[in-house]
Amino acid sequence: MISPLSPRSAPSATSDLSSLLARAELGPLSRRDLLHRCGLGLGAFALSYLAGESTGRASSRPHLDLRPRAPQSRAPARAMIMLMQTGGPSNMDLFDRKPELERRNGEAHGGNFETFQQGNTNKLLGSVYPFRRYGNCGMELSELLPEIGGVADEICLVRSMVSDNNNHTEAIIQFASGKILPGRPTLGAWIAYGLGSENQNLPAFVVLRDPEGFPTSGKLMYQPGWLSPIFGGTEFNPKGTPVQNLSPAVPVPAAVQRRNLEFLAQLNRRHQNRNPNEAELDARIRNYELAARMQLEAVDVADLSRESAATRQLYGLDSSNPARAGYARRLLMARRLVEAGVRFVLVFAPVRDANWDHHGDVKGGLAKACAATDAPSAALIRDLRARGLLDSTVVLWGGEFGRLPITQGQGGRDHNRHAGAVWLAGGGFKRGFVYGHTDELGYQVTSQKMGVSDVHATVLWQMGLDHRRLAFQHLGRDETLTDADITSATVTTDLIN
């Protein structure tokens, strides 16, 4: 096994040990236990394990924990929020103004467009809403995005994204994991693997999805693949109990729970003493401690009632539009999680009425989707900025592909993998910046093309990770997120300060 990352030395033995001992009520090792181990001649083992140092051969093993790790290089960002707009937001209606397409609206077109579904016509469809210029930078965006327009000067807009597949499932999996095949680790998992977590009471990778349902590709978007399960995304429910099984299915009095854990620690310690030199058993005991801490902290971080009325207002938490209120809730929670030290938060756009997949009625569909997502997305940027978190947090907004310049059915648009738009903010990305060009109809990228893997390489870079060196050996191959030998992924330095 190889590890491309040399883990930063973990907290010193003494501090880690003493903090462990200080948590005696949760059942850590007692001093006597440690001495007992030392008496068996295993003290060195136990100490080095507890100190987070691997021993002997194990030092060459890949990471199996969430302790924070130093990045491979100095980098501005330490956290990332991915606003996943599954469905395929329409690039030429929202981000990529096409005067020629608008001029030829309704005209027949003889060209061959790669379509996905049936029911496409050869009639060109110009943007269904007018564009406006926003911010000092004068970024052209749809009039449906006034709030995002309001933070245009923070945004780095990429209009030249391409994907490999026109089906949602494959394209989404690619957006999440670099390739269209299921089973590979996703971006969040790679980042958690590379950097660990800054908060040992919470998972490193948290997922906030619309409780109304799973988006296409569902859990595949946050699976750890063949990395350890600890790097996979943990779902936080935006309402009620934030984590599955965080609290007992049947309420248990606090005194009972405390005594339960005490008794359990008693039995487990005895078992561990009889099984010295088994690091796994120690990890398990520590997991019970983490579980106990998480029961407190996760509830805490998910408690939006502590937010000020102004903040609630900013995000639109109390909006009468349920899709908007729900999305706002997830975004506010995302900010709280990043603030608490969570490394990667994946937020999903609404899945029901306000989704982005507008095959039948792009006009009506966009109105709904933008009404639900515009203001909360902008609120997140403003809020992060106000708290001084924007510079250290990458925000990525985007879907799996764009849409076609021709009409499908009565007034819809079909999928288009040849051109799509995403935007980034914070984390050292350029502000008020527009990148990439498409042809006059917005069908194909003509310059500054960015593949999904280029985006991945670039955000990893901003987090101090080199996409070629962040590797894990799987089935005899050093696998990376971007697989640059095949995808030719590169860091797009044009986008970064």
Place this chain on the structure above:
Amino acid sequence: MFPDSRSSNPSRQDFQTDARLSLRTRPLRGFSLLVGMMALMWMGVGGSASIGAGAPPPLAPNDASLRDHLQIWLRADVLPLQDGAQLFRWPDASGHHRDAAPTAGVYDGTGTPPLFVKASSIQGRPAVRFGQGNGLGTPGDRPVEIKGDAAYTLFVVANLKYQDGASRDVIVGFGEPLDPKNSDRPGAGLLEIDRTSEGRHRLDHAGGFKRDALVGRPGSFASFYDQAHLITLVKRPGPMRETSAIFINGEPIDTVASSGVQAVPDIRPRADFSVVLGHAHAVMGSLNGDIAEVALYNAALSTDKRQAVERHLAERYGILAEGPADEPGPELVSARERDHWAFRKALRPEVPKDGVSSGAIDRFLEVKLQESGLRFAPEADRATLLRRVTFDLIGLPTTPEELQAFINDTASDAYQKVVDRLLGSPHFGERWGRHWLDLVGYVDVTGNDQNAEQIILGPSKWRYRDYIIRAFNTDKPWDRCLTEQIAGDELKDWRRTSHYTDADRDLLIATGYLRTPIDDTHEVDLNKVPFRYQVVHDTVQVVGASLFGLTLQCARCHDHKFDPVPARDYYRFMSLFTPALNARAWLQPKDREVPDVSPAEQAEIKRFNTDLDRQLEPLVAEANSLRLAGTNRVLETRLAAIQEPVRTELRTAFTSPPEKRSEAQKKLLTEHADKITTEDVRNSLNEAQRARLDSLDQETAALRSRKKKWGDIRAFFESGPPPRGHIFQRGDHERPGRRVEPGWLSVLCASDPGALLPKRNESQGDSSGRRLEFARWLTEPNGAPASLNARVLMNRFWQQLFGEGLVPTPENFGRNGQPPTHPALLEWLAREFIDSGWRIKHMIRLMVLSSAYRQAGRLAEVSEKLPPELNESVQTALTIDPENRLLWRQRLRRLESEIVRDAILAISGRLDRSQFGPAVPLISLPDGSAALAADDQLPTPTSRWRRSIYLMGRRNFHLPILGSFDQPILNTTCARRSHSSVVLQPLTMLNDAFVLEQARDFAARVRGEADNDPARIAVAFRLALGRRPALEEIEWSQQFLADQAINYRQANPTDGQGDASAWTAFCQMLFNTSEFLYLN
């Protein structure tokens, strides 16, 4: 088909021409250097065998030998137009001046001009692009000389685009499709795409409306969209259906007779225009796509001539349907590569003579231990050993009775008896079958399972799971079992079997092995060629991983970087499966379900049921009339109590059928009338009527229960003639390269194996026999394939029993995997397995009877048991081999997810041990988690407590307790499960409803089995941990119970459940202990 290159005499001249041609027309664009060089080698540059060596020369469409018959020849590459220009005249190159022009304005038609494109979708060559409304025609006053019952041949080079809407795309045609005078004789020859039903596009040779001659199978053309291809239509004189043939890329398409009139054609020219392309006339459907060349002859060209022209066109347009033939080029696998430890034939190594232990396994291990000055640890204590071997062999905890019996049994063979009992347990197959099911990626859903709420089950998939469990239980010899899984459908001519026995059914069920990969082609949007090929590639991956421990998929795009698997071998190997998984003649999953009874039996069952229906009919009628009379009586009584006019309205509402009732009527009914129950009706009848009705009901129920039905089998079988195999350049099916014949992996053959030529075998019926031949090759006891397969399986078993395989990378036996820690032992195990007749139980027995397996694992126990003078050796061992690679003690192993759940159920006493059958349904909860279906949706009330292997297996959505303990995400295969320790595990064990419920049941059981606390505590420990509690543990437990009873009483002073709750907490904490989760 194209001429077989080996069957005729080559001339040196031809060969050189060919080689140049192929290089010119097929630039090696985008090749990696390696692939490019290989391609060059295969093409014969440098003097070795080459493309077309031996083939007759290709003929240009206007070759002198053909010119007399050539009627029209349109080629786009001579058009002197600018890119994108509208095409107003397409000159005829045949010399007959039958130039084609838009029919709108020029002729009496509606066709608008198509566009000329310089770099078309046909390999970037010039072509004419047709879209909606575009259509060309040649002058009516220069008709082609094809009349009456004529012969003709038509070649078209095109890349067509999918479209929907109208019912047909006319590609090229001539003659009068409408023939009002003689409606039953075809009047035209039209090559068209019939798209009358959604997604079922097919090529069609039509004689006119309702006079189709010949059509491809439904859906057969769908896969040719968006690819350059060459279509040939040949018609000889005589009835159209019998004398026509259509070829795509030189291969005949599988056709079905159309529903139209079968007749001898009477082709008549039209007055307005002659040959048409696309939407030339209002009745002709639009054509969508690029056409580069059309040639039409008034003769049915001989096969040789046809193939010669096809060859010419294919080469000119780079349509590599006919790649160069598969001929052994330079040896792609070297002798050194064949000598890799995994690829060699396993020879029986000599068992080391010296050693303390008696068994061969131990001797091999001891040699290495002794080299390091180490020795096995003493045997584990009985309770530990019994718990270990019971979980390992049947996946369930020991019972206190078993524990007592074992401790009391002082006979020297006490342990052997336990092992034999466990190997004989019906639960053995559930435990060990699962290991194999992991390796083949078995789940109950068919697709990629990406949507939590949408569960698409393979309705009969479970039968394969049951087959595997039974095979392990009966210890079916593994070579036989593999043969059935790979080629069960070729072991018996099941299509011609009049009566299926269970054994026959099993042969088909076993092929479920090849039906585990993700297949989403039931969705129209995903029933496309790339997705179909993905199924084929995944199948290769599952086979490669499960049989050979190799990652063959790397060779899909290029010669394997690490392992000696050339791309050629990959595609040869893939050709074993493509006759069943033919991307060009695809069967959707539902079409791969075959009835589990023969056609004769189906007919018999239908007859039998019809017979029953006939008997039922009068009885049902009589019962219905009695009920109707009763209903009316009840109704009248009720209506009598209601005032007019509501009464009449209500009566109307009542008597109209429910689906036709208006909203007002429905409202009325809910307001006024209580439902008339069957009981009401029955009570309204007099006694005699009632008795009659009851007896009728009984009789009909009895008859209905006698009705027979049959089930389905999700099988793997060939669905047509084998398609030609090709190497796909960079794995892209749209870039077929050199042709390949089915074959093996060269590295497992003594020398380059050449092509596989299956022996004909009675049993295989219509099947090609490729897989049966593969199974023979695989299981030949003295072959390298059997050795590799045996190594992979034995290593997998070893990993299961010792925590880590002798080869620590079970999924990779290639050069990048790790070598075995004990090579001789692995060889011995592989050889012993094969020589014992591939007996799995024999091998597992050997392993669990070894001292290595039986030794203690706990360091403390090891130290305690060793005499003081040897205590030093533990320290030595820890220093020399801290990771225990040499096996100086047993390894600590965590229970797998399913076993955690099964053990909880067994301990609580709830486990439903019933076996086999359809999966217990899971549902998706609103929060996205999975749960067992509600009680009334379960087959039986206790189904929710069945073993986990019988619960619905999904790829991505697991029950919380299973998911948190690493039930694998099964997209392809899983050779090794992870045993993570994540925070979701404690959260699940502390808080999940299932664990809480089972803890309650466990507590009730414990309290029922003894009447004082210490005894109960002992029972609980025995059940949960398989041992007696230590004295201190009893004290702690008593204290805990007392404390919790108080805590509960303080929290709920009135419910009187303090003690019960305390016991539940106690039992739940036992489930939470590390000891419960680990084998020692």
